[in-house]
Amino acid sequence: MVATVQIQRFTGASPSGTDITGINTRANAEDAHSTAGTTNPIQIPAAGSNYSYWVSTRLVCTVTPSGTINNIRWYTDGANGFGTGVTCKGAKASTGADSGYRQATGTPGSTGTELTQVNHTGLDEAPADVFGYTSGSPKSLTGSISNPSTGAFGDYWIYQTIIGSTASPGATNAETFYWKYDET
Amino acid sequence: MRPNGSKPKVQKDQPLLVWKAFYRDGEVLYQVHPDTKQEISSELIDRRRLQSFALVDEKGRTILSQDISPGNRFLFRRRTLQGLKTKPIVSYLVVQFREDFLNITLVSIDANGGFRIDHFKEWDPKHPWIYPVVPVESDSHIVGEESRSVAT
Numbered sequence: 001m002v003a004t005v006q007i008q009r010f011t012g013a014s015p016s017g018t019d020i021t022g023i024n025t026r027a028n029a030e031d032a033h034s035t036a037g038t039t040n041p042i043q044i045p046a047a048g049s050n051y052s053y054w055v056s057t058r059l060v061c062t063v064t065p066s067g068t069i070n071n072i073r074w075y076t077d078g079a080n081g082f083g084t085g086v087t088c089k090g091a092k093a094s095t096g097a098d099s100g101y102r103q104a105t106g107t108p109g110s111t112g113t114e115l116t117q118v119n120h121t122g123l124d125e126a127p128a129d130v131f132g133y134t135s136g137s138p139k140s141l142t143g144s145i146s147n148p149s150t151g152a153f154g155d156y157w158i159y160q161t162i163i164g165s166t167a168s169p170g171a172t173n174a175e176t177f178y179w180k181y182d183e184t
Numbered sequence: 185m186r187p188n189g190s191k192p193k194v195q196k197d198q199p200l201l202v203w204k205a206f207y208r209d210g211e212v213l214y215q216v217h218p219d220t221k222q223e224i225s226s227e228l229i230d231r232r233r234l235q236s237f238a239l240v241d242e243k244g245r246t247i248l249s250q251d252i253s254p255g256n257r258f259l260f261r262r263r264t265l266q267g268l269k270t271k272p273i274v275s276y277l278v279v280q281f282r283e284d285f286l287n288i289t290l291v292s293i294d295a296n297g298g299f300r301i302d303h304f305k306e307w308d309p310k311h312p313w314i315y316p317v318v319p320v321e322s323d324s325h326i327v328g329e330e331s332r333s334v335a336t
Contacts, residue, residue, distance in 0.1 A: 002200070002223065002262070005264070005266070007266060021266065022270070022271070065225070066215075066223045066224050066225040067224075067225025067226060067227045067228075067320070068225070068227065068320050070318045070320075071261075071317060071318040135312045136309075136310035136311075136312070137310065144318075147225065176267045176270065177267065178265060178266070178267040179265075179266045179267070180263065180264065180265050180266070181263075181264055181266075182261045182262070182263050182264075182317055182318065183261065183262040183263075183264065184225050184226050184227045184259075184260065184261060184262075184320055184322075
């Protein structure tokens, strides 16, 4: 039958997925999914940058396709609407153990560890501004899944919000990130 | 409820299409078998016998019907866009191609919830829907021809 595909966020030491399809997920200073959590905000720094814990997302097939799902793409609307002093970088991950997953670390309620290829050894590339990936110029993710398999497939997409000293207190505006895939 | 008192629009589920493949000998292959409800992939369509291809809606109405020319290759894709906090949007690609010919038929949802059909003569990597596919094995089969291996 037509596959059921979820977008999941993975957290924890051995990646545990939460279905975030159709809802929002917050990039806070904690390794946890929440739709509106305020317990561990990212502190606005006096100078320099603080970071969210990196957010690890991936497609998960819960009902196998009749054929094949492939040609995975990820993108944004191309316009950073988070607000002053807030940026976001992302990169795909598939390197090494756990298909490239690495648990997010940092100081809860303060800052996450910066997303770099040194700090996250599962990244396939250096993180880049996510708003450079648009419908016309999306990020292609490698991977596929075929009948009768189910489960997570394709590269992880990891992103992190970066908070500068000019950011305003409180929740940022929400941004929508998009996934696309083909099915035979 | 929004701060101004308005209610957000409820996103309706998009109506979905299924395919039917018509063979030259009169047999019909269904994406979803009308009796058993078993669903199969378009990869299982026998290109040697394929004569025409149709997309039908949930009420059985034909949205697209296309003759498939012998000598062409044929592929079909169901292309899904999924954003957080949004319902999925699905478009369908029906493609016939040879070395010197390409016809892409895009069936997509229109603003009123119906379907629109557009035709293209080339892939466009920057288009939201008609960027190239990642091929699977059945995409290489030639319509109307047996697969042959050539002895050397």
